[in-house]
Amino acid sequence: MSPSYTKAVRRTVVASFIAGAGAMVLLGLVAPITMQGGLAMRDAMAATVDQSAPVIAPLDVNAIEARLNDADRVMAAMRVTTADDISRLDRLSATR
Secondary structure (H helix, E strand, C coil): HHHHHHHHHHHHHHHHHHHHHHHHHHHHHHHHHHHHCCCCHHHCCCCCCCCCCCCCCCCHHHHHHHHHHHHHHHHHHHHHHHHHHHHHHHHCCCCC
């Protein structure tokens, strides 16, 4: 057998395998959905929704600021515990 014939056979086998795998995926994923009516037009119909006025709650600025201050304290504590790790990473990743 010539090398070109071997290449052609190999390409044919690979293409056949890919086509078979694609067909299995198509049958395994798409067929159950269509058989159960997942793509039926009745499911795609828009449902009516009763709209009401949005409920706007007043903002508690003091509570928001307290949460932000809490987050700042937590971040500062985390920076202290990871400062040596970050400095080591900076030293290791320094480009020369």
